[in-house]
Amino acid sequence: MASVKLTNVKKVYDKNVVAVHDFNLEIKDKEFVVFVGPSGCGKSTTLRMIAGLEEISEGTVEIDGEVVNDLQPKDRGIAMVFQNYALYPHMSVYDNIAFSLRLKKVPEDVIYDKVTKAAETLGITEYLMRKPRALSGGQRQRVAIGRAMVRDSKVFLMDEPLSNLDAKLRNQMRAEIILLRQKLDTTFIYVTHDQTEAMTLADRIVIMKDGFIMQVGSPDEVFDMPDNLFVAEFIGAPKMNIVKTGLVCENGKYYVTPFGAKIAVDGDKGEMLAERGVKGGEVLLGVRPEHIDLAKAGEDAIPCTLVVDEMMGSELHLHVDTEDGTRMIVRVPTIDISKEERKALVAGAKLYITFGGKAMHLFDPETEKNLLA
Amino acid sequence: MSNNKHHMGMKTLNRLSNSAIYTLLVIISVVWLIPFVFIVLQSFRVESTYQVGYVVPHQWGFQNYINLWNSDFKRWYLNTFIIALAAAVLQTIIVLCMSYTLSRFRFKLRGPLMRFMLILGMFPGMLTMIILYRVLSDLGLTQANAVPGLILVSVASSGMGYYVSKGFFDTIPKSLDEAARVDGATRLQVLYKIILPLAKPIVIYTILTAFMGPWGDYVFARYVAFGTSAGYNVAVGMYSWLTNDQINNMYTTFCAGGVIVALPVTILFLCLQKYYVEGVTGGAVKG
Numbered sequence: 001m002a003s004v005k006l007t008n009v010k011k012v013y014d015k016n017v018v019a020v021h022d023f024n025l026e027i028k029d030k031e032f033v034v035f036v037g038p039s040g041c042g043k044s045t046t047l048r049m050i051a052g053l054e055e056i057s058e059g060t061v062e063i064d065g066e067v068v069n070d071l072q073p074k075d076r077g078i079a080m081v082f083q084n085y086a087l088y089p090h091m092s093v094y095d096n097i098a099f100s101l102r103l104k105k106v107p108e109d110v111i112y113d114k115v116t117k118a119a120e121t122l123g124i125t126e127y128l129m130r131k132p133r134a135l136s137g138g139q140r141q142r143v144a145i146g147r148a149m150v151r152d153s154k155v156f157l158m159d160e161p162l163s164n165l166d167a168k169l170r171n172q173m174r175a176e177i178i179l180l181r182q183k184l185d186t187t188f189i190y191v192t193h194d195q196t197e198a199m200t201l202a203d204r205i206v207i208m209k210d211g212f213i214m215q216v217g218s219p220d221e222v223f224d225m226p227d228n229l230f231v232a233e234f235i236g237a238p239k240m241n242i243v244k245t246g247l248v249c250e251n252g253k254y255y256v257t258p259f260g261a262k263i264a265v266d267g268d269k270g271e272m273l274a275e276r277g278v279k280g281g282e283v284l285l286g287v288r289p290e291h292i293d294l295a296k297a298g299e300d301a302i303p304c305t306l307v308v309d310e311m312m313g314s315e316l317h318l319h320v321d322t323e324d325g326t327r328m329i330v331r332v333p334t335i336d337i338s339k340e341e342r343k344a345l346v347a348g349a350k351l352y353i354t355f356g357g358k359a360m361h362l363f364d365p366e367t368e369k370n371l372l373a
Numbered sequence: 374m375s376n377n378k379h380h381m382g383m384k385t386l387n388r389l390s391n392s393a394i395y396t397l398l399v400i401i402s403v404v405w406l407i408p409f410v411f412i413v414l415q416s417f418r419v420e421s422t423y424q425v426g427y428v429v430p431h432q433w434g435f436q437n438y439i440n441l442w443n444s445d446f447k448r449w450y451l452n453t454f455i456i457a458l459a460a461a462v463l464q465t466i467i468v469l470c471m472s473y474t475l476s477r478f479r480f481k482l483r484g485p486l487m488r489f490m491l492i493l494g495m496f497p498g499m500l501t502m503i504i505l506y507r508v509l510s511d512l513g514l515t516q517a518n519a520v521p522g523l524i525l526v527s528v529a530s531s532g533m534g535y536y537v538s539k540g541f542f543d544t545i546p547k548s549l550d551e552a553a554r555v556d557g558a559t560r561l562q563v564l565y566k567i568i569l570p571l572a573k574p575i576v577i578y579t580i581l582t583a584f585m586g587p588w589g590d591y592v593f594a595r596y597v598a599f600g601t602s603a604g605y606n607v608a609v610g611m612y613s614w615l616t617n618d619q620i621n622n623m624y625t626t627f628c629a630g631g632v633i634v635a636l637p638v639t640i641l642f643l644c645l646q647k648y649y650v651e652g653v654t655g656g657a658v659k660g
Binding site for chain 1: 546548549551552553554555556557558562567570571
């Protein structure tokens with residue numbers, strides 16, 4: 001159990017390729033932090049620098065108040081779970097889990113207790129004598145977690161631990177990691193490219209792009225108030241619809257004018273725009289698919305044509321084209337649609353969509369920053 | 374029914390091609406084995422000691438082996454064994470460390486070093502013979518002291534034989550190293566607790582090739598021993614029996630020596646051939 005602090009951490013490969021720029025973050029004791037971003041954003045590199053598997057080019061990493069830049073991985077008090085499990089193929093599951101304890105010359109009876117306890121927690125007791133190749137993907141990942149558990153480390157590092165599993169197993173293991181976290185009660189740093197994992201697991205999410213931190217915040221914060229366009233599009237599935245549109249101010253009230261419609265910006269957000277002295281002009285308007293509703297023709301409705309309808313079970317994903325050909329996605333709960341309405345929702349159907357002022361996100365078209373953040 | 378017929382046809386075809394292959398293999402192995410059988414038979418011939426026009430001895434006995442025991446052969450055999458054993462142990466350690474380093478560490482001169490060794494390896498070792506003799510002679514490691522000299526020669530350049538084992542190590546995922554290092558292993562522990570057990574075929578291949586080199590060495594051994602019987606290995610020693618004035622007395626003893634020399638290597642190969650084949654082909658396909 002420990003805090004982790006990264007100060008101006010930078011990673012430079014071959015003198016000119018910068019993988020991580022000036023990374024600053026303080027992770028509190030027992031916090032679950034997720035680094036998320038597309039591939040090549042530097043999230044794994046950052047994790048590996050904390051682990052000591054990658055040299056830190058500049059800046060400092062502190063674990064529990066101690067600068068660990070020059071410490072070997074084994075002396076940093078960390079445990080790590082790898083994407084490809086990294087189990088030792090020539091050792092049984094028991095020996096895999098016991099490996100670190102044997103290196104520390106822990107007595108065999110203590111090792112036995114710890115390994116069996118970890119195996120019970122993870123439900124792999126019956127496989128202890130098997131070799132890793134005789135296990136399924138999910139079982140292997142459990143062994144990898146068991147190997148990290150018995151180390152009683154201060155920080156638990158996980159590098160895309162679920163990426164090699166199929167979708168169903170991934171959901172199951174995700175829930176198990178939440179349970180594990182409750183049991184272990186230690187600091188977790190978790191790397192993933194999957195925003196769902198980030199949202200469901202994290203206390204705080206660190207969203208990265210091209211080696212820069214784009215935003216740090218709780219799942220609620222990054223979802224409701226993304227700092228910039230990148231975060232807005234990255235978090236949430238299907239991703240947020242982004243439309244270039246006008247923002248006008250009439251009698252102290254703000255309106256957006258997408259595709260000829262005129263939709264009022266809701267009270268709170270309008271007030272914030274006024275406070276900031278926003279004059280109006282061109283903006284990037286972001287609306288999440290689930291915040292768009294089917295509507296009747298009117299001033300605040302946008303006419304469009306249905307292109308694809310995806311039946312997801314509890315909801316319907318409608319891909320629609322507006323009159324100027326902009327593609328938008330609309331998420332409609334199936335329970336809100338009558339049978340007749342559903343029948344009419346076929347490719348080529350003409351519909352109207354609208355959204356409330358509360359659901360809007362407004363970004364500066366140049367800086368791509370959130371105008372309201 | 375027709376399906377079954379088709380099946381039968383495949384079976385017959387398979388059988389035919391298999392018999393053809395086996396016949397060929399049997400012929401090849403007979404051709405290969407004839408010289409060995411010939412030498413073994415000659416080594417038990419006691420009615421005469423010179424070359425004769427027949428293969429099967431008229432009188433069988435162990436006299437040739439007894440002669441071996443009473444000659445310098447014991448000394449040569451021991452010399453060869455010491456050199457081969459030392460080379461096997463030291464070369465294996467050096468080659469495996471070298472391969473691990475080149476496979477896992479990234480340092481500035483890694484690329485140039487590998488290229489340099491590749492080019493250096495293209496020159497025949499014989500080119501260095503004169504200067505090596507000079508160096509060994511200055512160190513006092515020639516003639517009667519040829520054994521340490523030859524060990525030095527075979528071990529000194531052994532790091533250059535890293536290709537096969539490096540290739541094999543490259544196929545072992547690096548995350549295993551990383552996991553072990555996080556688990557508390559030092560680099561050396563990673564090598565002998567994780568990498569080597571996974572690279573068993575390569576380790577055995579390395580030991581075998583390291584042992585075989587000095588075991589059959591003639592040119593260097595002869596050059597370094599330079600006429601002093603105490604420094605000979607078996608190949609050089611036994612060759613000295615094949616001079617015009619000796620051959621008629623020593624021919625069958627020579628054959629007995631050949632059998633004794635072949636024995637340990639044959640046994641070693643029979644025990645380890647499974648790993649040897651895996652080792653030679655191991656670098657190519659992920660193990």
